[in-house]
Amino acid sequence: MALLEVSNLAAGYGKVEVITDISFSVEPGKSVGIVGPNGVGKSTLLQAIAGGVSASAGSVRLAGLDILGKKPEDIVRLGLSLVPEGRQIFSGLSVKENLALGLTGRKDKKGAGAAIEKMRELFPVLSTHENHQAGMLSGGQQQQLAIARALISEPKVLLLDEPSLGLAPTVIDDVFGLLRQIIDMGTAVVIVEQRANLITTFADETIVVRDGHIQSRLTPANAANADSLERSYFGAGE
Amino acid sequence: MVQSILDAISLGGLYALAALGLGLVFGVMRLVNFAHGELITIAAYTLVLTAQLPLILSIVLTLLVTSAIAFMMELAIYRRLRGVNPAIMLIASFGLSTVLQRVYEFIFGALPKSAVVAPFLRGAFTVGGVSITISSVITVILAIAILLGMGFLVERTSLGLQLRAAAADFKTARLLGVRSNRLIGAAFVLSGVLATCVAFILVVQNPQVNPYYGLNITILALVGIVIGGISSLRGAALGGFIVGVILSALNTLLGNGRVYAYSWLFLLVLIILLVRPGGLLSKGTELERV
Numbered sequence: 001m002a003l004l005e006v007s008n009l010a011a012g013y014g015k016v017e018v019i020t021d022i023s024f025s026v027e028p029g030k031s032v033g034i035v036g037p038n039g040v041g042k043s044t045l046l047q048a049i050a051g052g053v054s055a056s057a058g059s060v061r062l063a064g065l066d067i068l069g070k071k072p073e074d075i076v077r078l079g080l081s082l083v084p085e086g087r088q089i090f091s092g093l094s095v096k097e098n099l100a101l102g103l104t105g106r107k108d109k110k111g112a113g114a115a116i117e118k119m120r121e122l123f124p125v126l127s128t129h130e131n132h133q134a135g136m137l138s139g140g141q142q143q144q145l146a147i148a149r150a151l152i153s154e155p156k157v158l159l160l161d162e163p164s165l166g167l168a169p170t171v172i173d174d175v176f177g178l179l180r181q182i183i184d185m186g187t188a189v190v191i192v193e194q195r196a197n198l199i200t201t202f203a204d205e206t207i208v209v210r211d212g213h214i215q216s217r218l219t220p221a222n223a224a225n226a227d228s229l230e231r232s233y234f235g236a237g238e
Numbered sequence: 239m240v241q242s243i244l245d246a247i248s249l250g251g252l253y254a255l256a257a258l259g260l261g262l263v264f265g266v267m268r269l270v271n272f273a274h275g276e277l278i279t280i281a282a283y284t285l286v287l288t289a290q291l292p293l294i295l296s297i298v299l300t301l302l303v304t305s306a307i308a309f310m311m312e313l314a315i316y317r318r319l320r321g322v323n324p325a326i327m328l329i330a331s332f333g334l335s336t337v338l339q340r341v342y343e344f345i346f347g348a349l350p351k352s353a354v355v356a357p358f359l360r361g362a363f364t365v366g367g368v369s370i371t372i373s374s375v376i377t378v379i380l381a382i383a384i385l386l387g388m389g390f391l392v393e394r395t396s397l398g399l400q401l402r403a404a405a406a407d408f409k410t411a412r413l414l415g416v417r418s419n420r421l422i423g424a425a426f427v428l429s430g431v432l433a434t435c436v437a438f439i440l441v442v443q444n445p446q447v448n449p450y451y452g453l454n455i456t457i458l459a460l461v462g463i464v465i466g467g468i469s470s471l472r473g474a475a476l477g478g479f480i481v482g483v484i485l486s487a488l489n490t491l492l493g494n495g496r497v498y499a500y501s502w503l504f505l506l507v508l509i510i511l512l513v514r515p516g517g518l519l520s521k522g523t524e525l526e527r528v
Contacts, residue, residue: 050413076415088410090403092470100396101403105415153415 001064002027003188004049004080004157009058011041011048017056018044019212024205026157026188031179033203035196041212042192043085046159049190050082051075063156076105081150085161085192087142089149091135095126098134098145102152111154119148122178140171147178157188164195176202240365242490244374250482251381252439256459257478258388259432261471262425265405268324270460272331273311276338277304277430278452281437283346286447289353296355301434308430309423317419335453342449350446359442377439384435385475388428392471397424405469458485461503465510467517476519481507 002025012018019041026032034042047053049060051072060068067075072082090098099119103112120127123144129137134145143163150158163179164172176198183189193199200206200223208215256278263271281304288296311334319330354360362371392398400421403411412418436455441447459478466477484506488499510518 052409052413071418072412073415073417076413082413084410084413088407090406090410092406093399093402097399097402100399101411101414101416104396104400149414 003063004190005059005061006049007059007061009045009048009055009060011044011053011055013044013053017212019048019209020057021213022058022209023214024207024217026190028156028188029183029186030205031183031189031191031203033199033206034190034192034209035194035199035206036209036215038194040209042209043161045209046082046084046161046190046192050080050159052082073105076153076155077107079154079156080159081105081153081155081157082159083146083150083161083163086165087146089134089137089142089145091133093134094131095134095137095145096130098149099126099130099152102149105153108154115152115154119152122151122181123148138171139166140168140174143167143171143175144178147175147182151182151187155187157190158182160189160191162192162194164193164198172198240368241370241374242486244370244378245490246483246486248374248377248381248439248482249486250479251378251385252436253455253459253462253482253485254475254478255381255384255432255439256436256455257462257466257474257481258385258471259429259436260456260459261405261463261468261474262401262429262432264463264468264474265401265471266408266422266425267316267320267327268408269316269327269331271311271316271429272328272335272456273338274429274433274459275452275454275456276335276342277308277311277433278437278440278455279338279342279447279449280304280307281430281434282441282447282451283342283351285355285437285441286351286353286445289355293356297434297438300437301431304434304437305427305430308426308433312423312426317422339449339453346447346449348449350448352445352447355438355441355445373442376442380435380439384432388432388475391428397421401425402471405471458482461507463517465507465517467519470517470519473517473519477517480518 005025007023009022010017010020022045024032034045036042044053048055051070055068058068059066062078062080065078067078067080090101099116103115106112106115125141126145126148129141134142137145147160147163163175167175179189191199191203200218201220206218206223208218260271260274263269281300284300284303285296288299315330315334316327319327359373359376362369392401400411400416404416404421440455458481462478462481463474464477465480466475467473481503485499485503488502489496492499
């Protein structure tokens with residue numbers, strides 16, 4: 001059964017509709033990638049699912065429960081976390097304080113200590129810097145902090161908006177290695193990415209978004225064909 | 239000289255408390271709540287009108303009344319306007335401030351209400367031939383104690399962490415589970431508590447309460463917030479303190495020319511802002527590496 005089911009979702013800002021008729025689903029331990037040129041509404045899609053942007057049509061079901069129209073702070077308590085674009089860590093707060101903020105979204109406060117320990121194991125670099133100001137971390141470390149902060153509430157579904165943005169290739173490998181571990185632990189993951197080649201080989205399914213709607217769906221097998229990806233991405237041959 | 243230093247510190251502490259009350263609300267709502275002055279005014283009226291009661295009871299009543307009005311402000315006015323253009327929120331707060339002044343005038347009259355609050359704080363004592371007023375010493379102690387208490391709340395508690403996070407980026411804080419209504423409500427209640435503290439110190443020094451009693455200190459506290467850095471609670475408190483100390487120093491140094499104290503203060507403020515446009519503790523001063 002799918003953990004996250006997005007059906008015919010439409011959302012935007014005011015009267016301007018940015019995404020229309022978007023449908024996809026993610027099962028536990030699976031991942032969906034979302035690619036597309038700049039400005040097609042990929043971030044709006046994630047924000048609409050997480051409650052940050054109002055949806056005008058469609059439905060979003062989390063473990064069978066309709067979450068559309070709920071506040072972001074309630075959605076995180078129901079088990080869906082978003083790592084926003086640009087990481088948005090609190091640079092003036094310490095690493096420890098950033099992680100503590102992640103605990104705010106936990107339903108089960110008793111398991112907070114165990115969740116922190118788990119994050120220390122998964123992200124050892126954060127333990128060594130836990131009393132440092134988060135703004136002093138490198139880009140890769142900040143990305144790890146943003147992911148750890150979202151994971152500490154133990155979400156069933158994790159949304160990530162461009163986790164590779166601004167990172168060196170080796171650091172991107174590290175981040176995606178961590179994401180693989182998170183998926184293997186049973187979390188359903190949705191990743192918006194600019195690097196189409198990276199995400200099409202990583203995700204179980206990749207959705208190509210153009211002009212606010214789904215242009216095509218790719219699996220790692222058919223995305224390996226460069227022409228197929230190019231056609232989907234740029235609409236070549238239409 | 240000792241008295242002047244104490245006066246400067248006590249006025250600085252007083253303005254720091256007022257600025258912190260404004261800064262708490264600004265942090266979570268990006269709202270400059272002009273009506274904070276009217277919270278100070280209603281707290282001062284309540285203290286004066288309940289002066290016959292035991293002091294502790296009078297203070298508790300004032301805390302309850304002021305915090306309740308602060309919470310109602312949010313619930314009845316600002317919550318309904320949340321998400322609208324900041325300029326509209328600003329005008330709304332200015333309108334609310336004016337309406338409350340008229341309401342106070344209607345209820346309490348235009349003439350000042352007066353009563354002696356905490357009479358044991360009046361008078362002076364002598365140390366080494368220097369006369370020091372009791373109220374200035376108590377004000378310094380109270381301001382330091384309240385600022386330390388607020389510092390503990392903001393720096394060491396979960397509510398404080400959420401307030402600091404919301405002040406930096408409310409949208410991301412909500413994505414992490416920070417409950418917006420609860421946090422904004424708490425910020426308004428805390429601003430009511432701080433308004434009560436400010437009113438108590440003011441009323442001990444000047445018990446002539448009129449409908450515009452809290453206006454002047456609120457405007458100067460706003461200046462303090464801008465000096466300290468508008469998006470930082472520490473900055474708000476520091477800015478308020480600096481304004482208070484400068485104003486007190488100017489009043490002492492200018493002698494008969496103290497009528498120009500505000501002109502000199504605003505000139506200094508302009509110079510500070512030209513050097514540090516974002517305020518003394520603005521984000522530009524934070525060490526950041528990306």
